[in-house]
Amino acid sequence: MEIAKRLQGVGEYYFSKKLREIDELNKQGKHIINLGIGSPDLPPHPEVIQTLQEEAQKPNVHGYQNYKGSPVLREAFAGWYRRWYGVELNPEAEVLPLIGSKEGIMHICMTYLNEGDAALVPNPGYPTYRSNVTIAGGVCIDYELKEANGYQPDLEAIETKDLSRVKLMFVNYPQMPTGQQPDMEVFRKLIAFAKKHGILLVHDNPYSFILNEHPASILSIDGAKEVTVELNSLSKSHNMAGWRVGVLCGAAVRINEVLRFKSNMDSGMFLPVQLAAATALSLGNDWHEEVNAVYSARRKKVYDLLDLLGCRYSKEQVGLFVWAAIPEGYKDGYELADAVLYNADVFITPGGIFGDAGDRYIRISLCGSVQRFDEAIARVNTQITKIRS
Ligand SMILES: Cc1ncc(COP(=O)(O)O)c(C=O)c1O
Numbered sequence: 001m002e003i004a005k006r007l008q009g010v011g012e013y014y015f016s017k018k019l020r021e022i023d024e025l026n027k028q029g030k031h032i033i034n035l036g037i038g039s040p041d042l043p044p045h046p047e048v049i050q051t052l053q054e055e056a057q058k059p060n061v062h063g064y065q066n067y068k069g070s071p072v073l074r075e076a077f078a079g080w081y082r083r084w085y086g087v088e089l090n091p092e093a094e095v096l097p098l099i100g101s102k103e104g105i106m107h108i109c110m111t112y113l114n115e116g117d118a119a120l121v122p123n124p125g126y127p128t129y130r131s132n133v134t135i136a137g138g139v140c141i142d143y144e145l146k147e148a149n150g151y152q153p154d155l156e157a158i159e160t161k162d163l164s165r166v167k168l169m170f171v172n173y174p175q176m177p178t179g180q181q182p183d184m185e186v187f188r189k190l191i192a193f194a195k196k197h198g199i200l201l202v203h204d205n206p207y208s209f210i211l212n213e214h215p216a217s218i219l220s221i222d223g224a225k226e227v228t229v230e231l232n233s234l235s236k237s238h239n240m241a242g243w244r245v246g247v248l249c250g251a252a253v254r255i256n257e258v259l260r261f262k263s264n265m266d267s268g269m270f271l272p273v274q275l276a277a278a279t280a281l282s283l284g285n286d287w288h289e290e291v292n293a294v295y296s297a298r299r300k301k302v303y304d305l306l307d308l309l310g311c312r313y314s315k316e317q318v319g320l321f322v323w324a325a326i327p328e329g330y331k332d333g334y335e336l337a338d339a340v341l342y343n344a345d346v347f348i349t350p351g352g353i354f355g356d357a358g359d360r361y362i363r364i365s366l367c368g369s370v371q372r373f374d375e376a377i378a379r380v381n382t383q384i385t386k387i388r389s
Contacts, residue, residue: 010131014353022347032341033376035302036349038176038320038365040239042294044280045287048238051279055272065268068259069097076278077232077247084208085217093252094225096259097277099269101206101233101246102128104258105170108202108229108248109136111261112167120158120169123355124177126204129170130355141166144357147325151180155193163197172204174212177354177363179317182208182216191218194227200254206233206246209288210366211295212318217249225251229258236320238280239291245269245277295320298366301373308380309336309387311362321363323351329388332359336387343386344379
């Protein structure tokens with residue numbers, strides 16, 4: 001059966017393919033240490049699990065749910081935005097719970113893009129922006145994030161491109177994969193740029209609580225809601241990646257437009273998951289401090305590993321990864337990542353999967369215990385001559 005044209009040019013997700021290869025290597029008796037993927041290995045807060053357990057015992061929670069999410073969860077998201085980001089949201093109209101923020105990216109593309117419409121996507125950036133724009137029939141126009149420019153978009157350079165068909169611009173700070181922190185001045189400029197060109201800014205914000213002292217939302221800027229929507233997620237901030245809970249926040253009119261698509265795609269989330277997510281959103285700073293203390297200890301190990309590999313990196317990065325420039329002598333990050341995988345049985349992510357601007361970089365995830373990092377460092381140390389040759 002011939003697959004639909006919309007999937008042409010969209011390959012299987014890199015991790016989906018690579019994890020299959022790692023499975024094969026493990027079946028052959030290897031014990032690959034996976035430092036590639038950003039799936040938190042720590043559990044959610046015990047109260048979150050308790051809420052799920054208690055709610056799931058009840059007889060009347062198993063039916064289809066409201067397409068706009070439970071009012072309890074919408075209130076909890078609105079309270080969370082007020083408390084941490086200083087943003088007022090109407091829980092009835094400006095908050096749309098999602099089954100993870102990844103699905104929100106697709107909903108937005110399907111809601112706004114006609115065949116041939118364009119979206120500005122960061123390079124390097126989360127690969128899902130590119131694939132979802134393409135699947136929706138749109139065309140991606142890359143904007144490069146350069147280390148020399150602090151990984152911020154160069155709006156003057158973007159304005160030299162043909163923007164006539166651009167309807168969406170994806171932006172993401174703390175930036176994945178570069179770890180660049182948000183800058184309110186840049187957000188202001190982005191909002192002015194979006195207003196000038198009639199573009200909907202989509203700010204993707206899943207990393208604001210990871211090793212970041214100042215969680216920030218683009219929606220805290222005056223007038224942002226006129227041209228901006230924001231995606232957020234509990235996957236990283238609350239160690240709930242497998243639970244699939246995210247949110248779209250923005251003006252009521254945008255939320256209703258996206259709901260038109262989404263309500264035709266799914267039938268809501270299991271109510272106990274939504275109620276447990278509300279518990280997670282009510283956690284205080286202690287929770288984030290506890291989680292960040294763990295990530296901070298791991299990050300020191302990542303620095304040691306990167307030093308061993310001769311990579312260059314900034315210690316100002318935030319988020320769940322460390323992004324690092326590879327040394328001379330390797331063709332690209334793929335070559336270094338493969339040398340580490342096949343010689344030392346350690347998987348790290350080549351930066352090129354985030355766009356060609358990432359070709360000379362690698363990304364290491366903080367989702368592994370200190371013991372695993374120690375083991376990874378020991379393996380790389382033993383094989384360093386082979387890795388370098
Ligand atoms: C930048 C970025 N946005 C969105 C997501 C998706 O997160 P979720 O688990 O909420 O779908 C990820 C996941 O890795 C990500 O890195």
